[in-house]
Amino acid sequence: MIGKIGSGGFSEVFKGIDENNRVVALKFPKIKSSETISENVFKRFLDEAKVWSKLKHSNIVEVYSYGVKPVPWIAMEFMDGGSLDDKLKNGPLNLKDALNIAIKISDAIYFAHHHGVIHQDIKPKNILFDRQGNPKITDWGLSKVLLEESSITEFFEGTILCAAPEQLDPEHFGGVDWRCDIYGFGVTLFWMVTGRPPFYSDSIYTYLKKVMTEEPQFPCEINKYIPPELNDILRKLLAKNKENRYEDMALAKNDLQSLLKKI
Known part of the structure; x- marks a missing residue:
């Protein structure tokens, strides 16, 4: 990870480089430790990431990869033009x-x-x-x-x-x-x-x-x-x-x- 680029009420986003040498945005739920998220939320986070990763459209941020260990995470297209x-x-x-x-x-x-x-x-x-x-x-x-x-x-x-x-x-x-x-x-x-x-x-x-x-x-x-x-x-x-x-x-x-x- 290169550094933190954003934080909302429920998540934090970091800039990073993935295994393919792409600049990516890494999103994690905002938690103090893995024990603070229920097993159900882990599963639902993964389910949602699976759905999102299948949405391939020029006006949808692309998901490159995702996982749940050690905490839920999603690696996605880095958007550097603001919101x-x-x-x-x-x-x-x-x-x-x-x-x-x-x-x-x-x-x-x-x-x-x-x-x-x-x-x-x-x-x-x-x-x-x-x-x-x-x-x-x-x-x-x-x-x-x-x-x-x-x-x-x-x-x-x-x-x-x-x-x-x-x-x-x-x-x-x-x-x-x-x-x-x-x-x-x-x-x-x-x-x-x-x-x-x-x-x-x-x-x-x-x-x-x-x-x-x-x-x-x-x-x-x-x-x-x-x-x-x-x-x-x-x-x-x-x-x-x-x-x-x-x-x-x-x-x-x-x-x-x-x-x-x-x-």
């Missing part, structure tokens, strides 16, 4: 840039769904860029594995801002399926074009109430130069009732491509 979250700290993106990123990410989500994989945590922090500026989705399933040992307060840090209503209240909004990714993608697109998420509050309970009962202020109300067609797309992505969202990401991608051609 979408980093870019959004400077404000909203140019509309064409946002649409180009969204089209590529929507294709990756569609690909994963048609291979039976649901991400469940689509958000700006989980979209990384390579040196050429190509966006790729990372952390396929790892947040789900690690969240079982965290509190809702920890979950609120970033992740919950892109969570679908059914992820927050399945009793009222129904069980979680692939459409939670469609919602998370909608939040991410909204964030790209406005510089902020659809809902926010310093209080987790106020935030939850907003997500479940209020409609967001749509982009053309925030910026008059945003075309109304984008509002229509976002309404279908961010519908509280998952039955009212796009049926799949291919339909969303088609609408985004049509909009891009007009501007």
Whole structure:
């Protein structure tokens, strides 16, 4: 390992060189010792790594290898272009840039769904860029594995801002399926074009109430130069009732491509 390059609520990432002399990102769960992770989490981490390693797509971070000894680890493609979250700290993106990123990410989500994989945590922090500026989705399933040992307060840090209503209240909004990714993608697109998420509050309970009962202020109300067609797309992505969202990401991608051609 060369050195630590990042740390989140649930994992740490190090830069390293693998046996093929490739620069890689090495991800480990954030633990004090191997005894602090249950056998079940070891198994689930390995299961998720197996699934992720089979997702070969130009807009999905590639997994090279993985294992569980002495602790769970994944060696993956090293992304040195920063994250979408980093870019959004400077404000909203140019509309064409946002649409180009969204089209590529929507294709990756569609690909994963048609291979039976649901991400469940689509958000700006989980979209990384390579040196050429190509966006790729990372952390396929790892947040789900690690969240079982965290509190809702920890979950609120970033992740919950892109969570679908059914992820927050399945009793009222129904069980979680692939459409939670469609919602998370909608939040991410909204964030790209406005510089902020659809809902926010310093209080987790106020935030939850907003997500479940209020409609967001749509982009053309925030910026008059945003075309109304984008509002229509976002309404279908961010519908509280998952039955009212796009049926799949291919339909969303088609609408985004049509909009891009007009501007």
